[in-house]
Amino acid sequence: MKDTAVLYEKLSGALPPDRITQRDADLFVYSRDCWPKTIMWTEDGRRPYNPDAVVFPRNAGEVASVVKACAELDVPVIPYGGGSGVCGGVVPVKGGVSIDLKAMKSLHGIDPVNLVAEVDAGIMGSHIEEKLNAAGFTLGHFPSSIMCSTVGGWLAARSAGQCSSRYGKIEDMVVGLEAVMADGRIVRIKPPLIHSGGVDWNAILVGSEGTLGIITKAWLKVRPQPEHQRFLGISFPSLEAGLDAMREVMQTGLKPAVIRLYDPLDTFINKLHGSPQDSSLSSLMLDQQALFSVLMDETAGAMKLKAMNRMLRRPGIINRLASRLPGAVSMVTIFEGCKPVADAAHDAAVEIFLRHKGELKGEEPARYWMKKRYAISFKQMGVFRSGSVVDTMEVSAPWEQVPQIYHAVRKNLTSLAYVMCHFSHAYHDGCALYFSFATAAAERDAMYDRYDKVWSTALSTVQENGGTLSHHHGVGLSKSGLMLAEQGSLLGVFGSLKQRMDEPGIMNPSKLGL
């Protein structure tokens, strides 16, 4: 966009002036999200992409007016929620107008019979959960970003919460959607609860990351707040035993709210991290890993961070040492719901764990995980300031492929990054592998190269071994280049679909491989 004054004038016809900004500080904020590369850009003072304006509509009609105005000027629009995405999904690659939806933050109502809530897309995750809780309900969606992400962001990127094995991912909760299309039309998809015939447009809009339309409202399934919870920590002699137990739990039809398995390295490091309650196990279950917790501790001294940076430049040493660790792994489970069902499911799961040589460790590990589950996502900056980088990669695969993906990724990243993994979001037919990695390089440019190399190596390894690019972070900009390998000829279908639905070609361009 060359003439920002013309853009401002046009937007002024759609919104009051106090809800349009072109201040440089604001444009900077909306030029990035939490994709580690954008954090590196920030640390280095780089701003490769900037929006031309940021707007704050308060309802779908205002969003539609903005989109129409932008279509007339051929200016891209980028929906913006909490900015917590980690794939660059809101980076304004071709400039344009970032549409911050957080002023649309109402819970419009709850249908207590069919258990459906009508919510604005801009409402923050923790806020919607608090409102639902006040009425005796829960959405059951608890991403680690819940305090800084929105319902619209969840829907755009197919988010998963920590309790997805019981409540499903966000796409499983969608009953209907309202969205603003590229021509300014407001469409509502509110099908009956039972659906048959024709395209389910919810399934097309969810996950489209703003490339087809801007989701402004959703009808989501809610559940009564669980009356009862059962917590348990388990230790298994090997990763394979843990995975087999996890699979059997899911294929038996049990629905744990939480079932998370930590690989040997993760288990070992967490033991080192320690816990006041139980030095053997109860410290294991931080949402991300304890070593990263140490890395990310903002109170860590400069010397410590510098030493860590030097160590991370040679990850091969750490990884080789890690491969000699004992094979024991740890798991936490939480079953919840009405008491008889939660108790019965918990007890049935225990039988499975014992059959797979699991050693029961009591409630404390799972309770500790619950307490700390949001504790780590806000402590990354110290690592980046030390010149290192930390990132996470969440992929999923059928059960057959899970072990081979795990071993192949670890092997192929040995010389590139320190890496560990946990397994969560388990389903009947597979589960997610959540890799955490950290790396560093002596020179800043080399750091970017290494970061890109880690990602391209890891993702191509996953794809070659039968996994998918992403389980719940989405594609955004960071994985866009691999979408052809992921979708094959369907990427062309997606392109055709986008051409029809976004004739002006303004909806969040350059994302999802388009």
Place this chain on the structure above:
Amino acid sequence: MDTWIDAFKEAFPQVPLNPMGDMPAEGLIRLAPAAMGNLPGWEVTPTSPSVVPEVLRWMARNDVNWCTTLQAAVEGPCDVYLSGARLPRREPRLQPKSHLVTADTGMSLGDLERWLNNHELTLAPIEASACDITLHQAISGEAFVEACLGGEALRDRVAAIGGILGTGFPFRTRAVPRAATGPDFKYLFFGNHAMRGLMLDVTLRAVPRRLGSPDLWRWLRTTSATAAASLLRRLAQDDYPWIALHSFPTDDNLWEVRMAYNRNHPLAEPMMDVWEESSELALQSGPLTASGGEVALPAAEGPWQIWAVSHASLRKLLGRIDDDLQINVFKPQHDHVLLRLCLPGYTGDDADSRLEEYCNNLMARRLYPHQAMGEALGDQREVSWLHDLNI
């Protein structure tokens, strides 16, 4: 005379291309004789999966319109009918750990179910009358299968599909659980009568078939169908692993909710063995498959029944039932609700007592939001536990 015929025969001498009238009655004519006037004049029969892409690419290049289902044929215009019933049907491939089975869409639901049973797996309770339809018919004409699988659409079991786009290019979605890699493109092909492409194979999630695990049945008596429906809804919303619901009348104007749960295994056990040969219990598929969200239940000539095999589908069904209740679809002389429950992880008396405790707890605390339910179940004297019914 269509000009493309000779060219096609020259390009694909090995692929049978016959006048439509020559095709054996495979359902098309039998189902819709009135539509015959609109049907395409020719039928092509794929002889192997490998030839289909070439055929469809050729048709795309030569502007020949093809269709695979009755609906698409009638809506036309179509030049050639590509028989879904004759699509390839090779031996299915199984990923045993993930319970994922990949089958050609020319295979029938019944054949696939039998194949799965041989591997100690099952797809779902499949009504006997649905066993002959192919996977392609089932998925591209999704509504029918929604009935076949007892209220759960077949799409809920589809992990991936592969096939040919209208342009002739092959496509394949990936059988990975819950990917976050853009829209779920499978949904472009479900229920669309192959208007966007032809599905040649499908990967489905099967579930273990638990043999030799008898079910335990209980009856819960309520005073109205509304109360029974509310009970079912509440059970579903509490994630009770029930299996199916049906309907039964009683003579004394009470409603009986029939419950059963599996003695030996926490998995919700499909009901195929119980129901598949029972025409009396067959679902009348029409009422529940109306598109556009409108329910059009026919005049009840006898009891109508509902099947469902998952919590999600129960929720869906109960949402629909609630709507129906407002227009008085439940008719006391015909309609009843039967709930089959499966209690996780417990056996025998233990399961019995837990289930009873659960229901009593619900009633004692008057958790039911529905007024009728409160009236029906507020007084526990109206609830009685009857003896096991082994069927």
